[in-house]
Amino acid sequence: MAxxxxxxxGFHFGRARRIKSRREILAVQHGGSRVHTAHFLLILGRGxxxxxxxxxxxxxxxxxxxxxxxxxxxxxxREAFRLAPAFLPSGVDLLVIAKAGAPTxxxxxxxxxxxxxxxxxxxxxxxxLARSGPAAAERLTGPPAMxxxxx
RNA sequence: GCAGGGGCCCAGGCGGUCGCCGGUGGCGCGCGAGCCGCGAGGCUCGUUCGUCGCGGGAGGAACGUCCGAGCUCCACAGGGUGAGGUGCCGGGUAACGCCCGGUGCAGGUGACUGCGAGGAGAGUGCCACAGAGAACAGACCGCCGGGCUCGUCGUUCGCGGCGCGCCCGGUAAGGGUGAAACGGCGGGGUAAGAGCCCACCGCGUCGUCGGCAACGACGAUGGCAGGGAAAACCCCACCUGGAGCAAGGCCACAUAGGGAGGCGACGGCGUCGAAAGGCGUCGGAAGGGCGACCCGCCCGGUGCCUCCGGGUAGGCUGCACGAGACCCGUGGCGACGCGGGUCCUAGAGGAAUGAUCGUCACCGCGGCGAGGGCGACCGAGCCGCGGAACAGAACUCGGCGUACGGGCGCCUGCGACC
RNA sequence: AGGCGCGUAGCUCAGUGGUAGAGCACUACCUUGACACGGUAGGGGUCGUUGGUUCAAUCCCAAUCGCGCCUA
Numbered sequence: 001m002a003x004x005x006x007x008x009x010g011f012h013f014g015r016a017r018r019i020k021s022r023r024e025i026l027a028v029q030h031g032g033s034r035v036h037t038a039h040f041l042l043i044l045g046r047g048x049x050x051x052x053x054x055x056x057x058x059x060x061x062x063x064x065x066x067x068x069x070x071x072x073x074x075x076x077x078r079e080a081f082r083l084a085p086a087f088l089p090s091g092v093d094l095l096v097i098a099k100a101g102a103p104t105x106x107x108x109x110x111x112x113x114x115x116x117x118x119x120x121x122x123x124x125x126x127x128x129l130a131r132s133g134p135a136a137a138e139r140l141t142g143p144p145a146m147x148x149x150x151x
Numbered sequence: 152g153c154a155g156g157g158g159c160c161c162a163g164g165c166g167g168u169c170g171c172c173g174g175u176g177g178c179g180c181g182c183g184a185g186c187c188g189c190g191a192g193g194c195u196c197g198u199u200c201g202u203c204g205c206g207g208g209a210g211g212a213a214c215g216u217c218c219g220a221g222c223u224c225c226a227c228a229g230g231g232u233g234a235g236g237u238g239c240c241g242g243g244u245a246a247c248g249c250c251c252g253g254u255g256c257a258g259g260u261g262a263c264u265g266c267g268a269g270g271a272g273a274g275u276g277c278c279a280c281a282g283a284g285a286a287c288a289g290a291c292c293g294c295c296g297g298g299c300u301c302g303u304c305g306u307u308c309g310c311g312g313c314g315c316g317c318c319c320g321g322u323a324a325g326g327g328u329g330a331a332a333c334g335g336c337g338g339g340g341u342a343a344g345a346g347c348c349c350a351c352c353g354c355g356u357c358g359u360c361g362g363c364a365a366c367g368a369c370g371a372u373g374g375c376a377g378g379g380a381a382a383a384c385c386c387c388a389c390c391u392g393g394a395g396c397a398a399g400g401c402c403a404c405a406u407a408g409g410g411a412g413g414c415g416a417c418g419g420c421g422u423c424g425a426a427a428g429g430c431g432u433c434g435g436a437a438g439g440g441c442g443a444c445c446c447g448c449c450c451g452g453u454g455c456c457u458c459c460g461g462g463u464a465g466g467c468u469g470c471a472c473g474a475g476a477c478c479c480g481u482g483g484c485g486a487c488g489c490g491g492g493u494c495c496u497a498g499a500g501g502a503a504u505g506a507u508c509g510u511c512a513c514c515g516c517g518g519c520g521a522g523g524g525c526g527a528c529c530g531a532g533c534c535g536c537g538g539a540a541c542a543g544a545a546c547u548c549g550g551c552g553u554a555c556g557g558g559c560g561c562c563u564g565c566g567a568c569c
Numbered sequence: 570a571g572g573c574g575c576g577u578a579g580c581u582c583a584g585u586g587g588u589a590g591a592g593c594a595c596u597a598c599c600u601u602g603a604c605a606c607g608g609u610a611g612g613g614g615u616c617g618u619u620g621g622u623u624c625a626a627u628c629c630c631a632a633u634c635g636c637g638c639c640u641a
Contacts, residue, residue: 013170018501025501057501067214067543072505075171079506082170107506 013082017055025057028095033124037113039102040077043095044088044124054088056081060098069103080110087114092125 028045035042047055058077060070077096081087088094105113114121 059501068541071543075505079170083506 013056013078017053018057025059025095028057028093032095033128035117035120035124037117039099039105039110039113041097041099042114042117042121043097044121044128045093045095046128047091047093053085053090055093057093057095058098059095060102064098064100065103070098073098073102073105076105076107076110079107080114084111084114087118087121089125089129092128 029043032043032045035044056078058074060073062070064070064073077098081094081096
C-alpha cells in the first residue's frame with residue numbers, strides 16, 4: 001500500500017517464515033506488545049535471530065467459525081503478511097489472533113485494517129527490539145533455541 | 152396451469168497476475184561417504200537449502216461419529232454364566248442395525264409412503280382418575296319373577312289391577328363411567344335375558360390347495376376359550392474376544408537402572424564331577440494375562456508388585472493398487488454377480504489444495520420494451536442492483552443420519568381448452 | 570480416536586409413566602410516617618427440537634441441535 005506500487009511478484013512465504021510450535025507462540029505472547037484492531041489482535045515479539053526475516057503465527061479459535069471459515073481467515077492473513085514485507089523489521093515476529101467477524105473480511109479489508117495501525121506497529125517494533133537487545137545478544141552466544149524458562 | 156410423488160445428474164466454466172504443498176528433471180552453494188591422485192584437486196553417490204522447468208493437488212456430503220469391516224498388536228482366544236446388540240419372510244454382500252424383492256398392518260382420492268411387525272397358551276409386575284365392576288371382574292340405575300307392609304280402584308268378598316317402599320332371586324339387552332367393560336350386528340327365543348339357537352362378520356382349531364417362506368385362498372369345525380402393554384422385567388432365536396494408525400515397526404537421543412515399602416520357593420529325579428557346581432527332565436510360588444465372574448488354560452522359571460524420583464515428546468515408516476475408478480458385454484424383476492478392456496486418481500503434519508481481477512453462463516428484484524391479446528395480462532431482448540448454497544481430507548473402505556444450491560426426464564390428482 | 574454427562578419458571582435445581590414443583594426473584598395487598606424485615610395472595614412453563622411406543626410421555630425408544638467433561 002505504501003509506495004503506491006501494488007506488490008506482485010517475488011514475495012515468497014514458505015515454512016521458514018512461520019511460527020509453528022506452541023512453545024514459540026507462548027514465548028511471543030509472553031514478552032510481546034499488543035496492538036488491537038477491529039477484527040484482530042496483533043502481538044509483536046523478538047525472534048530468536050534478529051537478522052532473519054520476520055515470521056508469522058496465526059491463531060483462529062473455534063469461536064470464529066467452522067473449519068472452512070477458519071481456514072479462509074488464515075489464508076487471507078497469510079496473504080496480507082506475504083504482500084507486505086516492509087510491515088515489520090527483521091527479527092520481529094508477529095502473532096495474529098482472529099476475533100469474531102474476521103471471516104467476513106476480504107484481502108483488501110485486512111490490508112486496510114493493518115495499514116491504519118502501521119505507525120503504532122512500527123513504534124512497538126522498535127520498542128521490542130530495544131528492550132530485548134541485550135537478551136538477544138546473550139541469546140546468540142548462549143544455547144541455540146528452546147531456552148524457555150519453566151514457569 | 153396448479154398441487155403432489157418418486158428417480159437420476161451436477162457441484163460453475165474460461166482467462167490474467169501473485170502464492171502454498173508434495174512429486175519429478177536440470178543447475179548452483181554447502182555437507183557427508185566412497186574411489187582415484189605424491190599433491191593441488193578430480194570423479195561418483197546421497198542429501199539440506201536456493202533456483203528454473205514439467206505434470207498433480209478436497210467432498211457429495213470430506214461433516215456427525217450411529218453401525219459394519221479391512222489392517223495392526225495383544226497368547227493360540229476355548230466352555231458356561233453374565234453383559235450388549237439384532238428381531239415378519241426370502242435374497243444381496245467381505246460384513247452390517249445397510250440394500251433389494253415380497254408378506255401383513257397402517258396412512259393417502261392417487262402416484263406412493265411408513266412400520267423394533269418373534270413370544271402376553273412360561274412366569275413376575277403394571278393399567279392412574281372416573282366407574283357398581285379393570286382380569287378367569289361386576290348388579291348403581293334399569294328390566295323381569297316371587298314375597299311382605301301400606302295406599303288406591305274394582306269386586307261375584309275368594310281375590311284382582313295399579314302404585315310407593317323393603318326383602319329374596321334372575322338378567323349383561325339398555326343407561327351411565329372409562330383408553331379399554333369378557334365378541335359385533337340382525338333375527339328367533341324368553342318372565343326378562345343370555346352363542347341359549349340361527350345367518351353374516353370377527354376369532355381359535357383342523358384340513359386341502361398355492362407359495363422356498365412370511366403368508367394367502369377355500370372348506371370344515373368349536374361356540375368364544377380370548378383384554379392391553381414386552382420402545383416394563385422377561386422368554387426364545389441369532390450375533391459379538393479386546394484395543395485402536397497416538398495401532399504397530401525401525402532409527403537417533405536420554406536414563407544405565409536411583410530411593411522407599413511389600414511379596415516370593417524352590418523342590419524331586421537322572422547324569423557328569425573329588426567337591427563347588429554344570430547339563431537334562433518333571434512339578435511349581437510370588438505376580439501377570441485370556442473384556443466382567445467361574446471353569447479351563449497360558450505366561451512367568453529368578454525375580455515380581457506398588458509408590459516416589461529421573462529421562463525422552465525428534466526423524467523415517469505404516470501411507471495409498473484398493474472389497475479401486477470408468478467403459479462395454481452378459482445373467483438377474485432388483486440389490487448385485489460374472490467376463491473383457493482402459494486408467495493410476497491428494498497425501499499434509501500448528502496442518503497445503505489458495506488470494507485477487509476480468510469475462511461468460513445461472514437465479515431473484517426493479518426499469519425500458521419489439522410483439523401478442525377485446526381485456527386483466529403475457530412477453531423475446533436490453534440496462535441496473537443483488538445473490539450464487541452446505542461445507543475442508545488427517546489409516547482406508549461399505550452403509551446410515553444430518554446440512555444444502557441447481558438441473559433433467561418420469562408418474563399421480565384436480566381444473567381449463569381442443 | 571475412545572468414552573461420559575446435562576438441557577424443566579427470569580436464576581439455581583427437584584420430579585422419572587397419570588393435574589409440573591421448591592427456593593430466590595417478580596406483582597398486588599397488609600404492616601410502617603416512609604423503607605427494610607415479616608405476613609397473605611397471585612402471575613409466570615413449546616419440560617432443547619422432531620418423530621415413534623402407550624389409553625396417557627418431562628419420564629421409555631430413535632434421530633437431531635446446543636453445552637460441558639474425562640482418557641490417550
